Structures are given as C-alpha cells and as structure tokens.
Amino acid sequence: MKFCSQCGKTVVFRIPEGDNRERFLCESCGAIHYQNPRIITGCLAVWEDRVLLCKRAIQPRSGFWTLPAGFLENGETATAGAERETWEEVRAKVAELELYTMFSLPHISQIYLFYRAQLIDGIFAPGEETDAVRLFHEADVPWDKLAFPVIRDTLQHYFRDRANKEFRVHAADIEISRDIRR
Numbered sequence: 001m002k003f004c005s006q007c008g009k010t011v012v013f014r015i016p017e018g019d020n021r022e023r024f025l026c027e028s029c030g031a032i033h034y035q036n037p038r039i040i041t042g043c044l045a046v047w048e049d050r051v052l053l054c055k056r057a058i059q060p061r062s063g064f065w066t067l068p069a070g071f072l073e074n075g076e077t078a079t080a081g082a083e084r085e086t087w088e089e090v091r092a093k094v095a096e097l098e099l100y101t102m103f104s105l106p107h108i109s110q111i112y113l114f115y116r117a118q119l120i121d122g123i124f125a126p127g128e129e130t131d132a133v134r135l136f137h138e139a140d141v142p143w144d145k146l147a148f149p150v151i152r153d154t155l156q157h158y159f160r161d162r163a164n165k166e167f168r169v170h171a172a173d174i175e176i177s178r179d180i181r182r
C-alpha cells in the first residue's frame with residue numbers, strides 16, 4: 001500500500017500508538033489501514049455417492065482439480081458465500097450445508113471454510129473460471145491432480161468419515177513447510 005484510501009496522501013508503515021505490530025497509517029488524516037486474513041468459502045457437494053470437483057481454468061494451479069470455493073464478500077454470510085461460489089464455478093445449486101473443514105494458513109493470511117452440501121438436482125456445468133466439472137466416485141478421485149493440500153485433506157476426511165458413518169468438523173493449522181512438500 002502506498003497511498004491513503006481516505007485522503008490520497010502517502011502512507012507510512014509503522015506501529016501505531018497503543019498497537020503491537022506495523023500497520024499502514026496515514027499521518028495526514030490519521031487513518032490506520034488494517035489488513036487482516038481473507039476468508040475462502042466453498043462446498044464439498046455430493047450427489048448420491050459421488051463428490052463434485054471442478055478443473056481450474058485460471059492460475060494458480062490451472063488444470064488441477066478443486067472444490068468450488070472463493071473469497072467471501074463483505075456483507076455475506078459464510079454459507080451464502082459457499083453457495084454463491086458453487087453457483088459461479090460449477091453452476092450447481094446446493095442445500096443442507098454443514099460446516100466441515102476449516103484451515104488456517106497464516107503464511108498466506110487465509111482461512112478456508114468448506115461445507116458439506118447436497119446437490120439439489122444433480123445438474124452442473126463449468127462456470128467462467130472452470131474448464132470441466134465432474135462427479136467422482138472415491139476410487140476415481142484424481143489425488144495427484146488436486147490443486148491444493150486443503151482440497152486433498154477435505155476429501156480424505158470426507159471418505160474416512162463416510163466409511164465410519166460419522167461426520168464431524170475438522171479444523172487444522174497448515175504451516176508453510178507443508179505447502180512446499182505438496
């Protein structure tokens with residue numbers, strides 16, 4: 001950040017009085033520009049015994065398979081965001097959303113929330129940022145072509161919980177070393 005979004009003057013990066021970490025602040029109008037983690041919300045959508053995955057058409061990880069998900073918007077609930085992203089990316093309508101996995105990724109300041117959900121009518125199609133959409137049986141999941149570790153972890157939890165006939169929420173902190181090992 002270079003300029004104040006309130007008044008347009010140059011900002012400085014230092015610890016404001018009474019705070020404990022550096023922020024962008026404007027010495028002209030006094031505005032402190034806080035930057036906090038972003039939330040990504042999405043769905044693990046299920047139809048009968050299959051899960052819905054989509055192939056990314058955009059970077060990063062273009063050509064790899066993922067769950068429909070994206071940045072939560074201001075003024076939106078996390079479930080509404082997951083439903084909206086599912087509609088935008090795979091043109092599917094979902095219901096019965098249940099929070100399923102939460103990942104904290106401090107090295108990129110992101111929080112991921114995935115909901116288990118049911119496809120309402122089994123209809124789907126690629127959205128703007130998607131190359132292909134498919135339902136996968138457990139045996140057909142392209143494990144070596146998944147876009148991100150959080151996708152793999154969510155799917156692994158799902159198939160394990162389903163086999164045990166008991167779903168619970170899974171929360172995890174993912175450190176940077178794990179990303180590198182992908």
Ligand SMILES: [Zn+2]
Nearest residue numbers: 004007026029
């Ligand atoms: Zn300012």
